[in-house]
Amino acid sequence: MIQINKKKIGVSVLLTFVTLGIYGIYWKYLLVKNVRQLQNKEGSCVGETLCLALVPFYGLYWWYTRGESLKQISNKNEYNFTGSGVAYLVLSIFLLEIVAMAIMQKDFNELVVGGYFEDADVVNIETPEEEASSELAREIEQGDYLLKVLHLKKYFPLETDFFGKPRSYVRAVDDVTFGVKAGCTVGIVGESGCGKTTMGRTVLRLYSVTGGKVIFDGQDIGAMKNSELRKIRPQIQMIFQDPYSSLSPRLRVGEIIGEAVAEHNIVPKEELKDYVLDVMNKCGLQPQYYERYPHEFSGGQRQRICIARALALRPKLVICDEPVSALDVSIQAQIINLLKSLQKNDNLAYVFISHDLSVVEHISDEVGVMYLGSMVEYGNKKDIFKNPMHPYTRALFSAVPVPDPDVKNERIILKGDIPSPANPPSGCKFHTRCSECMEICKTVAPIFKDYGNGHRVACHLYDQE
Numbered sequence: 001m002i003q004i005n006k007k008k009i010g011v012s013v014l015l016t017f018v019t020l021g022i023y024g025i026y027w028k029y030l031l032v033k034n035v036r037q038l039q040n041k042e043g044s045c046v047g048e049t050l051c052l053a054l055v056p057f058y059g060l061y062w063w064y065t066r067g068e069s070l071k072q073i074s075n076k077n078e079y080n081f082t083g084s085g086v087a088y089l090v091l092s093i094f095l096l097e098i099v100a101m102a103i104m105q106k107d108f109n110e111l112v113v114g115g116y117f118e119d120a121d122v123v124n125i126e127t128p129e130e131e132a133s134s135e136l137a138r139e140i141e142q143g144d145y146l147l148k149v150l151h152l153k154k155y156f157p158l159e160t161d162f163f164g165k166p167r168s169y170v171r172a173v174d175d176v177t178f179g180v181k182a183g184c185t186v187g188i189v190g191e192s193g194c195g196k197t198t199m200g201r202t203v204l205r206l207y208s209v210t211g212g213k214v215i216f217d218g219q220d221i222g223a224m225k226n227s228e229l230r231k232i233r234p235q236i237q238m239i240f241q242d243p244y245s246s247l248s249p250r251l252r253v254g255e256i257i258g259e260a261v262a263e264h265n266i267v268p269k270e271e272l273k274d275y276v277l278d279v280m281n282k283c284g285l286q287p288q289y290y291e292r293y294p295h296e297f298s299g300g301q302r303q304r305i306c307i308a309r310a311l312a313l314r315p316k317l318v319i320c321d322e323p324v325s326a327l328d329v330s331i332q333a334q335i336i337n338l339l340k341s342l343q344k345n346d347n348l349a350y351v352f353i354s355h356d357l358s359v360v361e362h363i364s365d366e367v368g369v370m371y372l373g374s375m376v377e378y379g380n381k382k383d384i385f386k387n388p389m390h391p392y393t394r395a396l397f398s399a400v401p402v403p404d405p406d407v408k409n410e411r412i413i414l415k416g417d418i419p420s421p422a423n424p425p426s427g428c429k430f431h432t433r434c435s436e437c438m439e440i441c442k443t444v445a446p447i448f449k450d451y452g453n454g455h456r457v458a459c460h461l462y463d464q465e
Contacts (some may be wrong), residue, residue, distance in 0.1 A: 027089040035066045048428075070104065071294075078378030095211070096231070101464060114194055136448060136456060137177045145179035146349050147203070147317055149210035152176045154202045156420050170422045172198040174373035175212070180317065183343065185350040189357060189396065193418060195373040196353045197241075200319045203351065204238055205229055217316065234264045237310035241322035243302035244261075253280070254290040257309045266313060276312065282345075283308040300331035306339070311342060319351045325357060332356075336363055357400050361385050369393045372429045373421055375448070379455035389457045391434050428460065436461060 016448050039078045063259060067087065087103070137150045153176075155169035173195045180186045188196050203214050209222035216236060221229065240246040247256060258276040261267060267275045277287055283304045294302055303323060310318055320339070324332040336359060342348060354360050360367060360381075367384045369377040369392065377390040393413040402409050416433045419425050425432050431441040446458040 001100055026278075035070065045100075067104070082226060106113050119356065135450070140177065140179035143179060144181065144433050145350045146182045146217060147180040147351070148213070148215040149176060149199075149203060150210070150215065152199065152202060152214060153211035154198055154207055168422060171424060172421055173202060173210075173371050174421075174424070176368075176370070176375050177212075178375065178378060180349045180351060182349050183347040184365045185343070185352050185363055187352045187354065187356060187360035187367045188366065188368035188370060189360055189399060191396075191418065192355070193421075194370045196370055197321055199319050199370070200238065200351060201298050202352050204236055204319055206238075219397065234260070234266065234313035235316045236314055236319070237317070238317040238319045239303075239306050239310050239323045241325060243299060243326065244294075244305050246306055247302060252291050252293055253285070253305055256294070256305060259314050260309070261312050264313060279312045281313065282342065284334075298331075301325050303327060303331075303335055307335070307338065309341075311346075311348075314346075315348070317349045317351070319353070321353045322355070323352075325355065333358065335379070339363065357385075357397060369396065372419060372424055374429060374458075376430065376459070377457050378448075380453060383453055383455045387455075389455070389462065390430075390459050392430050393438050393462070428458070 001241065052441045064086070087100075114228065134151075140148050141150060152173055153171070154173040155171050158168040158170050176195075176199055178186055188199065190196055198207065202209060203221075205214070205221050206222070212222075214221040219232065221232075226231075235457075252260070253271065255274055257279060258272050261274055261275065262269065274288075278291065279291060280287070285301070285304055285308060289297070289301075289305075294305065297305065303326075306323075323339075324335050327335065339350065340363060343350065350363070352360060352363055364381050366379065367381050368375050369384070369390065371392050377384065377388070377393045384393070385397070388397050391412075392414075395414050398409060398412040400409070412435075413431045415435075419432055425442075427443045428434070428441040428446050434441065440460050444460070446460045446463070448456050448458040450456050450461070451462060
């Protein structure tokens with residue numbers, strides 16, 4: 001006959017409850033920490049956690065006030081919210097704190113997924129690069145710029161813990177500062193994977209802003225609600241890289257160009273077709289194209305349709321993400337000349353993202369060079385192309401083919417692979433591939449200095465000059 005050891009069973013049950021109690025307190029600690037971060041509160045979470053766990057009346061107060069705070073943050077940013085202060089209060093009264101904790105954790109995780117909290121641990125961290133470029137940021141912030149990008153960061157969560165909180169990040173854009181004046185063009189260049197496209201999409205708020213500011217026409221885009229952002233959408237447009245995938249194959253050209261025009265009430269409904277035909281004419285598209293589908297056009301014509309779609313909303317700023325990379329050279333020239341003509345006539349501002357340095361030289365007024373999410377050189381087009389100062393910029397420019405066969409350009413070959421943006425090198429990010437690397441480059445981030453005429457470089461080579 002099997003004998004039941006009641007003592008061992010009792011010990012097992014006791015240890016189970018003790019373990020669950022410790023885990024519950026730890027869970028409460030994480031919730032307290034998360035809510036404090038959402039409210040931008042500083043200080044230790046230990047005292048608040050102990051009061052929540054041990055003081056009944058404080059617990060009731062905490063569940064109600066923190067629930068209402070979380071609800072307000074969710075409503076402000078137009079995210080779905082399950083609980084409320086009253087619901088959490090009722091659950092805590094009936095000793096169902098475990099249910100309240102689960103609901104609050106779910107709501108918090110939705111904020112993480114939605115983009116509000118994905119970068120909460122890093123949004124207020126001032127990197128060495130940010131400190132170095134603060135002078136440029138102050139200059140741009142005080143200047144007359146249509147677009148002001150100040151210490152812009154975009155981090156993507158790489159992995160999360162059990163509670164859905166990110167542990168590590170991919171630093172796709174890691175402190176980028178520049179400004180664009182009305183009627184001017186800023187070219188952004190760099191290797192594939194340096195963060196150019198991500199930067200452009202973050203400026204447009206297709207991605208949430210992790211840190212820094214994007215100020216367009218005096219308004220902080222990063223802090224706007226979706227409903228507020230929708231009102232200024234027509235003023236900022238984007239021309240995407242691939243004209244084949246950015247156009248719906250099921251819509252006619254007239255519908256593609258006129259859809260957003262009708263949605264934002266740019267013109268009266270009865271004038272829509274005439275307006276679309278006028279825009280098409282400006283972009284070099286024949287009136288008979290109105291009823292045709294995208295598959296009936298060449299790559300250059302499709303890109304003209306994309307340009308027409310963007311310009312139909314009468315924007316002040318257009319972000320051009322590799323708009324000519326998929327086109328033949330002759331078609332590239334046509335599109336670039338079209339963009340310059342439209343800019344002259346309508347006083348458009350461009351952020352022109354490209355790998356093709358010759359195209360950037362032709363269309364840009366100012367040029368920024370990005371490496372591993374950060375800006376390493378920035379200045380007037382003539383200064384950048386005539387006197388590239390950063391070793392990375394010189395390596396990029398050495399790869400540009402020279403049409404004269406008698407002129408030989410010394411090619412600079414970069415050694416090694418691009419470091420991971422999830423774990424960038426300390427000091428200067430480029431030091432692992434730089435042939436002129438010094439000891440200071442490995443530990444200290446270089447200061448983004450002005451070396452005359454607004455030509456700024458982040459490199460220790462010039463610190464002693």
